[in-house]
Amino acid sequence: MSLYASRPGRLAGQLVGDLGVLLWIVVCGALGIVVDGAVAKLAGPARDTARTAQQLSGNFSDAAGSAAQVPGLGDQLRRPFDAASGTLGGLIETANRQADTIERVATLMGWLVFLIPVTVVLCFWLPRRIRFYRRAKAAQVFLDSAADLDLFALRALASQPMHVLARISPDPVTAWRGGDRTVINALAEVELARTGLRLPPELRAGA
Known part of the structure; x- marks a missing residue:
């Protein structure tokens, strides 16, 4: 790390x-x-x-x-x-x-x-x-598959300001529940930015 x-x-x-x-x-x-x-x-x-x-x-x-x-x-x-x-x-x-x-x-x-x-x-x-x-080490542990992006997206929904979530999707909660990978990808990237990490290219491509 x-x-x-x-x-x-x-x-x-x-x-x-x-x-x-x-x-x-x-x-x-x-x-x-x-x-x-x-x-x-x-x-x-x-x-x-x-x-x-x-x-x-x-x-x-x-x-x-x-x-x-x-x-x-x-x-x-x-x-x-x-x-x-x-x-x-x-x-x-x-x-x-x-x-x-x-x-x-x-x-x-x-x-x-x-x-x-x-x-x-x-x-x-x-x-x-x-x-x-x-923080970065703890985040890196979970950042090894596309499924893990759901966790970071959920954390973004719980901690990011409303105006940040609104820029990503008009209804980010519904998109997250529906498995919208584009929205999940964007939410996860916003959350990862707090720890100084970037979304790995392979997960971005997969999403």
């Missing part, structure tokens, strides 16, 4: 709608990536601070190692360098933690920018597409 109608007008509308939804998803995805990247850039200063502190900590560690080699005073001389290195270690950890938090927030915002508008559109679009598919 096709996911699309066989009638050109309905088919064109479905294709335009589906392409529009696809384009919307792509645009929202691109916007989410942009937002993610823009917010993630705010983590740059924290990362730079962590790298600078890491370099300074390495320099202090080297200085502490050099000071430790001074005979008799090595332990005392290296203490300030070790203290500075330890302080920088805390700064490095804090800066990296801040950068990680910013990047997680950036990822979350990017997903929200993508998911919220896409979900809203899908909530309107997807049920309509599913409803069409189910």
Whole structure:
């Protein structure tokens, strides 16, 4: 069973709608990536601070190692360098933690920018597409012989507006009861149009 109608007008509308939804998803995805990247850039200063502190900590560690080699005073001389290195270690950890938090927030915002508008559109679009598919599939099950056209004609008599029935026949009920295949054919085609289907050529010819 096709996911699309066989009638050109309905088919064109479905294709335009589906392409529009696809384009919307792509645009929202691109916007989410942009937002993610823009917010993630705010983590740059924290990362730079962590790298600078890491370099300074390495320099202090080297200085502490050099000071430790001074005979008799090595332990005392290296203490300030070790203290500075330890302080920088805390700064490095804090800066990296801040950068990680910013990047997680950036990822979350990017997903929200993508998911919220896409979900809203899908909530309107997807049920309509599913409803069409189910109706068309159910109709297709009964559309395999000329005798089945009576069912669609009966549904047309029960659901179509009076002016639509009047265009088909002055007395469509009598024609349906009498087995007028031309009227039954026309009624069935009107009903099938609601599901986006067309009367198969072989049934049209048989009717």
